[in-house]
Amino acid sequence: MADALLELTGLHANIGQYHILHGVDLQVPRGELTVLLGRNGAGKSTTLRTIMGLTQVSRGQVRFNGEDITGEATPRVARRGVAFVPEDMGIFQLLTVRENMELAAASGPMDPARLDWVQQLFPPLKRFWDKPAGNLSGGQKQMLAIARAIIEPRELLLVDEPTKGLAPSIINDLRDAFRELKEREATILLVEQNFNFARALGQSVAVMDDGRIVHTGRMAALAEDEALQQQLLGLSLGAHQ
């Protein structure tokens, strides 16, 4: 496998008394979009939260850029260039769109050229720039959440189910945005349940079940192998393709 930007080895994590991750081994290749698939409760979100230092690692190791970052505090992980868009998006509802973005630009004022690019990627943000983010629609909030994550150059984007609960037309907008991001930007680790969305974007893929990685490989290979899809995800996409 190519040079891995992020490497999880034998990662165990607990939430309260529940043992969620049972030894996750995952390599995220630099410069690629990796999709993490799996059914509900497989531990996808917990994996992302553990990388961010939001959930305690009980065993195992997280290596980022060759350095051991296991158990590092969240702000330090963030300062290393890891951006995280959680499942609930974590929009600051009372802050304006502008303030949300200013906050996300942690190392100083926003770079105007980059801001232009982000606003062009997500036009509604410009329209509601000085409005409270709480007034945005679900899809616009997701755009804002991703915009916040990319307002500064990052090395790794962790995005948790960006398509959840969104209308198909907005999902298409998001897919286009991710395509552009993929070409221009850093490495992305995307957690997704929407297989069509995942297939359109993913280069490499990992499938989780029961707190472990049960399959890794190229997305192209998985997309062609319906038997494997059936086995891993219980999907029969052929019917409506």
Add this chain to the structure above:
Amino acid sequence: MTADTSTATDPAAGRGLRRRLSAFREGYPHFFLLGLLAGVTLLLAVVPYGIIAAPWQDAAGEAPRLVRLFRMDIQTWFTLTVSGMAMGLLIFIMSSGMTLTFGLMNVLNLAHGGFISFGAFCGATVVAALSGWGGSGSLVLTAGLLLLAFVYAMVVTGALGVFFERVVIRPVYGNHLKQILVTIGGSIILVQLIQVIWGSTDIPVSRPELLRGAVIINEGVPLIGGAAIEIYRLMAVVVGLILYGVMQLIINRTKIGVLIRAGVENTEMVEIHGYRIRMLFLAVFVAGSALAGLGGAMWGMYEQIVNAHMGEHLMIMVIVVIILGGLGSVTGCFYGAILVGLINLYVGYLEPRLAGVATVGLMVAVLMWRPQGLIPVLRH
């Protein structure tokens, strides 16, 4: 979780004016209440006493007690209103720190009163040590004395806040019951510490020469001519308003302010963006402690006496203010404090023994109407 801030209008509210009034009441509950309070009392002042008292007077020309309450004129009303604002702004200074620590850190610091007392004693110490400056009648020396007293009180309570956050608060983040227990303990220690340092007797605080007495508004001024306003209260109004302005500026116009407001909504998300929330907590706690100290020093000079337990007594008003303002909201705290100050003065003028009851009554009434407080804060 979202608090209901919508300007809900009752569809059966009828036409135009009534609907607009109810929209105003729900959209700007703080202005509505302030207007109501000041308006009703002004009405009491405007209606000539003679008209109301006439049918009730007995042979000696005395009306029953309740009717005599109407014996307020506009000058008195004006004096009461300005004094109420002064008291309200002093309470605001003391409460703002507590509402901030609650809003951002979700910490109920019941030792806040201890910081108020501590600040009051620090202020009193400076005033006593530099009594020559205060007695001089010189504007420069008086201003210097006040500045020193206030800054000293803020520095000492701020430093105490650093220690307190590390030792007392940090282990109990996220657990209200433990916070209540441990901060009440902390409060007892602070009061004992005061008694160790300054002794257990009350200490009189003499106001500087220039701040004694009152200004009388020129008789030529229509309506309020002749009304007397204590100079110290005027100063309290000015300092309180400046402080409110500065706080609003910091909270609404600076990056620190953005972080504080963001942290009130969702601390985890602030950390995800690379900020060390613990540092922000510490900074806000220290600022809150320093504000308690400033408020205490100003209150001591207002009452002209300081007592180790004064902070505990003031805590009742502080807690009323932050609850009725909407926990965590500085703006709500500001208007809540002014409301409490005004109602204290108005009711206290009519019947002094009812002032305390009115304060709590106001809170109860507001909470029945708006359980989330005047200006609620959205909370994650």
